[in-house]
Amino acid sequence: VQLQASGGGLAPNGGSLNLSCAISGFNRDQYSMGWFRQASGKAREFVASIGASGRSSFYGDSAKGRFVASSNGAKNTALLQMTRLVPEDTAIYYCAADTSPIMVFEAERVPYWGKGTQVTVSS
Numbered sequence: 001v002q003l004q005a006s007g008g009g010l011a012p013n014g015g016s017l018n019l020s021c022a023i024s025g026f027n028r029d030q031y032s033m034g035w036f037r038q039a040s041g042k043a044r045e046f047v048a049s050i051g052a053s054g055r056s057s058f059y060g061d062s063a064k065g066r067f068v069a070s071s072n073g074a075k076n077t078a079l080l081q082m083t084r085l086v087p088e089d090t091a092i093y094y095c096a097a098d099t100s101p102i103m104v105f106e107a108e109r110v111p112y113w114g115k116g117t118q119v120t121v122s123s
Contacts, residue, residue: 003114021095
């Protein structure tokens with residue numbers, strides 16, 4: 001199983017960024033995909049996820065109304081569109097996969113991780 005995240009970078013306050021995560025080694029219908037983030041000195045927190053069906057999505061409180069999680073037609077890539085970014089969104093963002101139909105919300109229970117990608121929002 002491999003997860004490869006891309007995107008991220010520097011955005012102004014109020015700006016937008018997109019993240020993508022390509023996954024291989026799974027049958028797509030058998031796993032959920034999601035995003036977590038970890039700011040400096042803080043615990044890793046749930047951001048958003050897409051269910052194994054590809055039809056359901058879930059969001060952490062910090063992402064609701066600003067971020068949109070989706071997957072591509074082949075459902076082997078997860079996307080995270082982030083809008084109205086604020087400096088508090090600055091963190092390393094991690095792509096995650098879970099063999100459960102719905103991604104768990106606790107980072108310690110996530111079985112598969114990709115390498116993180118830095119998102120920095122300037123004030």
